[in-house]
Amino acid sequence: MKHVFEPCSIGNLTLKNRIIRAATHEGMAHRDGMPTDDLLPTYQHLAAGGAGAIIAGYESVKQSGRRRYEHFY
Numbered sequence: 001m002k003h004v005f006e007p008c009s010i011g012n013l014t015l016k017n018r019i020i021r022a023a024t025h026e027g028m029a030h031r032d033g034m035p036t037d038d039l040l041p042t043y044q045h046l047a048a049g050g051a052g053a054i055i056a057g058y059e060s061v062k063q064s065g066r067r068r069y070e071h072f073y
Contacts, residue, residue, distance in 0.1 A: 008052070015052035023057035 005017045028039040046054050 010053075017050070017052040019051045019053075021046060021051045021054045023055040025057050 003018060005019075008015050008018050026039065026042060028036045028042065030036060043054065043056070
């Protein structure tokens, strides 16, 4: 625990501390998978909290990788 607040590196990425916020499902997307207006302020709030890194959850770059959202509504 004594090194938690010290900088560290992952490959060529340097983090200001060793606190990493895990990916979660925020439930802030429309049925088509596009983020709602609430998502950006959520991540801004998390970033201001001081974590060295934040892993975003449920993201996709192609339609084939998109999760089906019907059962969340």
